[in-house]
Amino acid sequence: MSAAPGEAVIETIGLKKTYPGKVPTPVLFGIDLRVVAGEFISIIGQSGSGKSTLLNILGALDIPTGGVVKIDGVDISTLTEDGLAVLRSEVVGFVFQAHFLLEELTCLENAVLPILIRKGEATSEELEWIRSLLVRVGLGEKLDKYPDTMSGGENQRCAIVRALANRPRIVLADEPTGNLDSHSGEEVFRLMRQMSSEVGIAFVMVTHDERLAHAADRILMIEDGLMRPVAVKPRIAA
Amino acid sequence: MTITALLPLRIRFECQLAWRHLRSGGGQTWLTIAAVASGVIIVIFIMGLIFGLQKKFTSLLTEAIPHVTVQVPEGKPIPYADIPGSKGGLSSSRSELQAPQRKNIDDWRTVLSVASEIPNVQTVSAAVSGQGFASKGANPVGVSLTGADPAEQERITPVTKNLIAGHYLGLASDEVVVDYELAQDLNVAVGDRIRITSISGVPEPLRITGIYSKGQGRGSAYVTLRTGQSMLGIGNSVNVVYVKVFDIFGADAVAERLSVLLDCEAKSWSSEFPNFVTSLQAQSASAYLISGFTLIASSFAIASVLIVSVQRKAKQIGILKSIGARSNQIMLVFLFEGLGIAVAGSVMGAIAGITVVYLLSLPKQAVGRGGGSPEAIFPLILDPLYILAAMGAASLATVLAALLPARSAAKMNPVDAMR
Ligand SMILES: Nc1ncnc2c1ncn2[C@@H]1O[C@H](COP(=O)(O)OP(=O)(O)OP(=O)(O)O)[C@@H](O)[C@H]1O
Ligand SMILES: [Mg+2]
Numbered sequence: 001m002s003a004a005p006g007e008a009v010i011e012t013i014g015l016k017k018t019y020p021g022k023v024p025t026p027v028l029f030g031i032d033l034r035v036v037a038g039e040f041i042s043i044i045g046q047s048g049s050g051k052s053t054l055l056n057i058l059g060a061l062d063i064p065t066g067g068v069v070k071i072d073g074v075d076i077s078t079l080t081e082d083g084l085a086v087l088r089s090e091v092v093g094f095v096f097q098a099h100f101l102l103e104e105l106t107c108l109e110n111a112v113l114p115i116l117i118r119k120g121e122a123t124s125e126e127l128e129w130i131r132s133l134l135v136r137v138g139l140g141e142k143l144d145k146y147p148d149t150m151s152g153g154e155n156q157r158c159a160i161v162r163a164l165a166n167r168p169r170i171v172l173a174d175e176p177t178g179n180l181d182s183h184s185g186e187e188v189f190r191l192m193r194q195m196s197s198e199v200g201i202a203f204v205m206v207t208h209d210e211r212l213a214h215a216a217d218r219i220l221m222i223e224d225g226l227m228r229p230v231a232v233k234p235r236i237a238a
Numbered sequence: 239m240t241i242t243a244l245l246p247l248r249i250r251f252e253c254q255l256a257w258r259h260l261r262s263g264g265g266q267t268w269l270t271i272a273a274v275a276s277g278v279i280i281v282i283f284i285m286g287l288i289f290g291l292q293k294k295f296t297s298l299l300t301e302a303i304p305h306v307t308v309q310v311p312e313g314k315p316i317p318y319a320d321i322p323g324s325k326g327g328l329s330s331s332r333s334e335l336q337a338p339q340r341k342n343i344d345d346w347r348t349v350l351s352v353a354s355e356i357p358n359v360q361t362v363s364a365a366v367s368g369q370g371f372a373s374k375g376a377n378p379v380g381v382s383l384t385g386a387d388p389a390e391q392e393r394i395t396p397v398t399k400n401l402i403a404g405h406y407l408g409l410a411s412d413e414v415v416v417d418y419e420l421a422q423d424l425n426v427a428v429g430d431r432i433r434i435t436s437i438s439g440v441p442e443p444l445r446i447t448g449i450y451s452k453g454q455g456r457g458s459a460y461v462t463l464r465t466g467q468s469m470l471g472i473g474n475s476v477n478v479v480y481v482k483v484f485d486i487f488g489a490d491a492v493a494e495r496l497s498v499l500l501d502c503e504a505k506s507w508s509s510e511f512p513n514f515v516t517s518l519q520a521q522s523a524s525a526y527l528i529s530g531f532t533l534i535a536s537s538f539a540i541a542s543v544l545i546v547s548v549q550r551k552a553k554q555i556g557i558l559k560s561i562g563a564r565s566n567q568i569m570l571v572f573l574f575e576g577l578g579i580a581v582a583g584s585v586m587g588a589i590a591g592i593t594v595v596y597l598l599s600l601p602k603q604a605v606g607r608g609g610g611s612p613e614a615i616f617p618l619i620l621d622p623l624y625i626l627a628a629m630g631a632a633s634l635a636t637v638l639a640a641l642l643p644a645r646s647a648a649k650m651n652p653v654d655a656m657r
Contacts, residue, residue: 061560062653082564089562100557100656104258114561116254120247162561 009072009091009169009202010035010058016066017053027053029225030067035170038200040193042213044230045222051206052174054222058204059092059172060084072169089118093163093201095173095192099155101147107158108134108143114165133161137191153184160191170202171195177209185209249574252567256574259551266547267579270540274583274636275590277536281529281628282591286618288525290599292518294617296486299514300507302452304394304480305489308349308496308504310341342475349479349500356495358488363390364476366466370436372416372459374424381420381434381457385466394480397450397460404428404448406460414444415460418451434459436469529628533635540579541639548572548643555647556655569648576640580633588629595620
């Protein structure tokens with residue numbers, strides 16, 4: 001994973017997506033997107049405009065019906081199911097609107113889960129690193145708590161650490177603050193920005209919160225299945 | 239997650255997660271374990287009961303008869319039509335079955351030593367046996383005569399414990415023990431003298447020293463080996479060797495072995511009771527059928543619980559895939575869950591089944607039969623072999639039941655699952 005500056009972590013050329021069905025639903029009509037290492041992008045758009053659809057494809061969770069998607073330089077149409085799984089494991093991290101932590105596992109176990117899935121066990125350094133991240137996001141006291149005993153904001157912070165566990169090159173966050181009050185939302189956002197600049201991980205965040213959107217490096221808007229840039233109002237600092 | 243460090247890395251996460259699923263499954267986990275366990279209990283009970291009954295009936299049937307009878311038959315009459323060079327074409331060519339003619343076993347001591355070397359053989363005894371007539375004055379009555387050493391014969395066809403009067407052990411050469419029916423026909427009692435004429439010999443005067451009854455007599459008489467030999471005029475030979483085995487169901491194998499080792503005809507008890515053997519086979523078949531259906535039923539129950547559980551976990555499956563889990567990792571998680579249920583269920587079922595069978599075998603009948611100690615009301619037996627087989631079959635059925643939900647979990651589309 002050599003991240004030469006300016007090199008695209010994810011690149012799409014003419015990405016199209018139409019959901020099949022009795023009446024096929026065309027959602028994305030040709031998206032050209034280039035995400036370079038370490039940058040922070042927010043994506044906005046009307047409900048139903050296809051933001052989640054795009055994010056799922058960028059994260060190799062779904063496949064496009066047209067165009068090219070390259071993740072870490074690899075055209076995902078050339079990959080098998082397991083090849084896509086490897087990308088999701090090693091290159092991409094996901095954060096969703098709901099925290100989606102496993103209720104059977106503690107906060108710490110949830111956060112190391114991606115490492116366990118990848119190679120069966122976590123080394124003591126990895127464990128230490130995850131623990132330090134959890135302390136960083138303010139969960140130092142909650143390591144052995146189960147998700148249902150933690151607050152929404154705490155769970156979402158744990159989910160962010162989980163997304164970082166395998167040191168991905170990019171984190172895709174689909175409305176990560178959507179379920180949180182504005183205070184915890186802002187806290188979660190600030191964390192993501194910090195991680196992005198400190199660890200050098202690119203972030204693509206879908207949000208309805210205009211204030212947060214404008215705190216990104218770039219804002220992109222999906223409209224009518226196409227993507228267009230939006231001027232950033234340089235306002236709140238991270 | 240500590241002792242799991244012993245698991246191979248390739249399956250460690252899958253095992254750990256399966257374990258967590260089982261633990262957090264609570265009542266539902268116990269329900270599936272109970273389904274497997276009940277299957278195992280039923281199988282162990284059915285097998286224990288059917289095989290126990292079979293053993294009991296068989297030993298009742300065979301305790302008083304030789305298990306294997308070794309003889310050297312005279313050549314059988316051949317139908318005329320089968321004789322090479324015969325003109326054939328006879329519409330009816332029936333061969334009359336003659337009174338059993340036997341060749342003598344001259345080197346019967348060899349037969350005894352060969353037979354006693356065969357595994358499963360408990361005891362062997364040489365005897366002479368033949369037909370004759372017993373008379374006390376007037377009408378002669380048909381009698382089947384056995385000449386053998388009383389102590390040896392006692393272990394083949396017990397006489398002493400069925401004695402009504404007198405004694406059998408310590409029989410002298412001019413003495414005889416007869417069954418109750420023969421004594422009735424001749425109207426004699428212990429101490430009386432009778433005369434027995436064998437088909438090939440001279441009349442022999444004998445004194446009755448014992449009368450026994452087995453419930454259904456056929457007119458039998460026991461004399462010493464020497465007396466029998468001289469009555470049938472066969473010198474120092476015998477014409478039959480009797481074998482008693484430990485495992486009654488191994489008698490066929492012993493008979494086969496004897497036929498091969500010795501140039502003789504060795505017949506197992508089972509060839510004398512073909513209908514009985516057939517009914518045993520039918521019983522065994524139904525025991526296997528019931529067991530099979532029980533396991534199928536319990537695996538359906540398990541499959542349906544697991545299918546529901548996979549559906550409830552759809553979201554989690556989507557998450558796992560989104561953080562890099564491969565399809566067969568997901569499948570393994572649910573298979574290990576099934577395996578855990580299988581192992582826990584079959585072990586608990588075996589323990590409970592053994593306990594049930596053991597407890598049920600405790601109550602004894604109030605009165606023993608024929609002076610023996612009281613017998614169990616339920617003649618159940620526990621055989622480690624079929625307990626292990628029941629556990630194995632139940633585990634296999636459970637894992638197979640888990641296969642379907644596990645595959646559907648693996649195939650789940652992460653995007654749809656998380657919606
Ligand atoms: N699996 C699917 N099958 C058919 N249509 C779908 C499917 N998933 C999404 N759609 C449709 O595609 C369109 C885009 O959906 P998507 O979830 O990407 O929107 P979104 O921008 O994320 O909206 P929101 O802001 O409400 O989350 C919607 O019209 C939706 O109904
Ligand atoms: Mg969405």
